Amino acid sequence: MPDIPQTECREAIALRAAGKAFALDDGGSVVALDGIDISIREGEFVAILGPSGCGKSTVLRLVAGLETATSGTVHIEGRAPAELAAHHRLGVAFQDHALLPWLSVSDNVALPFRVARKPVARDTIARLIALVGLSGFENARPSQLSGGMRQRASIARALALDPDVLLLDEPFGALDAVTRRHMNIELQRIWSARTLTTVLVTHSVEEALFLADRIIVMTGRPGRVLRDVAVPFARPRTPEALRTAQFHAMVDDLTRALEPQG
Amino acid sequence: MNRLVPFLSRYWAVLLLVVVWHAWVTLGDLNSIVLPAPLPVLADVVTHPALYLTNAAQTMATALAGVAIGVLLGAFVAILAWASRLLAGLLTPLGLIFSSVPIVALIPILARVLGYDISTVVAIVAVSAFFPTFVFTGAGLRDLPRATDDLFKVLGATPWGRLRHLVLPATVPNVMISLRLTVPEGVLAAILAEFLMGRSGLGFMFREAASRFAMERALGTSLVVTLAAVLFFTLAHRAERAVKARWS
Incomplete structure (x- = not known):
């Protein structure tokens, strides 16, 4: 192993006492997040796990700069998320693939270059399309692809500009269980090929355990951090890791943590 | 025979109309000043190809130029209204008022302002194409994937x-819908304008022929107008379908 650079342990993403309240039409407000403290190191893969409505997507939207915190602070590399977005340093994949239907796969992957007004790196795009296993589909349009292939294309697009931070908001949430597991194995392989700070929002315990270095478990109404669990499995992880007793024990433990109290 | 059956099943209504027309003229023993039979009408078209073609070409060119100007302007103003709330507040009520004024009422006014020549006909067609495009493009700009x-x-x-990279490409299908709607409308507006104030084109040809009771010529003009309108509609419809397939 080459010597690990000093930056390895630097903090990449920091939420300090971050809160988010949404104003309602009747003049009141609803608290979606309450005093969230999350610290993510550079190069770390963190999964945010929680039941639907616990505010986990709001955490990701704060980090993506799509929402601003109503209290506390959110920083990426010491700067405001919107600033990083403006410098095209964020990669994102949503549950809705958000591919542009009138563009081919390769033009969709090239979109971040065009939006950033940078010369389109054709070789990078070809490499990313190969990385997500879509070689041969460069000229296909999104409507001609399966749901899983569309998500692969959207992940390739998220990686196009070699971002500092990769944000994944339930990217496989709309897929069936078999495709989803397959996509998790693929994502694990992609992530092993290029380690970068990643935040994955998911409601699947298995997905979080298989992919992440650390899992932050959230509870809802208002959203709070319930547990912060380190994932002990060595990388690269193979599908066999999903079948070990330790894996099953952790699945049971985290599933219990997600169940409503009382 | 293999080709005849689909042809009949598709165009039986048109053929029936021609048969009824012929029967009505023959059985009623109508004078050709009242209503000529289908065959003499067709004969007039076939024996004067240059006359019909030049006038048809002029009307079609006028309609196309007017639709092109109207669609481009309508899309441009829709983008302005999209970009600025102030302009949207200014332009949208104006658009609604103008789109509810019948084109027939606008023709005499525009003719008086712009003069009685072909550029006025183009302007009238452009006005007829402007507002549907403004409305449909405006809706498309707000409908993103x-x-x-x-x-x-x-x-x-x-x-x-x-x-x-996002808003303009996303609205292309809606611009095609406006094109499909405004192209037949544009042909109609061009003919109407020529009929009321023109000195050439199919609309003028119809008025001129009808005024001297040359009914074969007048109905021949109607026939050519109908064919042109159907052709334009079919082309616009195909273009819209092709774009829609590419965009979904």
Whole structure:
């Protein structure tokens, strides 16, 4: 192993006492997040796990700069998320693939270059399309692809500009269980090929355990951090890791943590 | 025989109309000044190809130029209204008022202002195409594919980048819908304008022929007008379908 650079342990993403309240039409407000403290190191893969409505997507939207915190602070590399977005340093994949239907796969992957007004790196795009296993589909349009292939294309697009931070908001949430597991194995392989700070929002315990270095478990109404669990499995992880007793024990433990109290 | 059956099943209504027309003229023993039979009408068209073709070409060119100007202007103003809330407040009520004024009422006014020549006909067609395009393009600019707005924010797109790479391409199908709607409308507006104030084209040809009771010529003109309108509609419809397939 080459010597690990000093930056390895630097903090990449920091939420300090971050809160988010949404104003309602009747003049009141609803608290979606309450005093969230999350610290993510550079190069770390963190999964945010929680039941639907616990505010986990709001955490990701704060980090993506799509929402601003109503209290506390959110920083990426010491700067405001919107600033990083403006410098095209964020990669994102949503549950809705958000591919542009009138563009081919390769033009969709090239979109971040065009939006950033940078010369389109054709070789990078070809490499990313190969990385997500879509070689041969460069000229296909999104409507001609399966749901899983569309998500692969959207992940390739998220990686196009070699971002500092990769944000994944339930990217496989709309897929069936078999495709989803397959996509998790693929994502694990992609992530092993290029380690970068990643935040994955998911409601699947298995997905979080298989992919992440650390899992932050959230509870809802208002959203709070319930547990912060380190994932002990060595990388690269193979599908066999999903079948070990330790894996099953952790699945049971985290599933219990997600169940409503009382 | 193999080709005849689909042809009949598709155009039986048109053929029936021609048969009824012929029967009515023959059985009623009508004078050709009242109503000529289908065959003499067709004969007039076939024996004067140059006359019909030049006038048809002129009307079609006028209609196309007018539709092109109207659609481009309508789309441009829709983008202005999209970009600025102030302009939207200014332009939308104006658009609604103008679109509810019948084109027939506008023709004499525009003719008086712009003069009685072919550029006025183009302007009238452009006015008829402007408002549907304004409305449909405006709707298209606000109808973006799911989650793409968030995507462009995270990618750090500038307002211009968002317009160029997301909003404008997303509205292309709606511009094609406006084209499909305004092209037949444009042909109609061109003929109407020629009929009321023109000195050439199919509309003028019809009025001129009808005024001297040359009914074969008048109905021949109607026939050519109908064929042209159907042709234009079919082309616009095909173009819209092709774009829609590419865009979904």
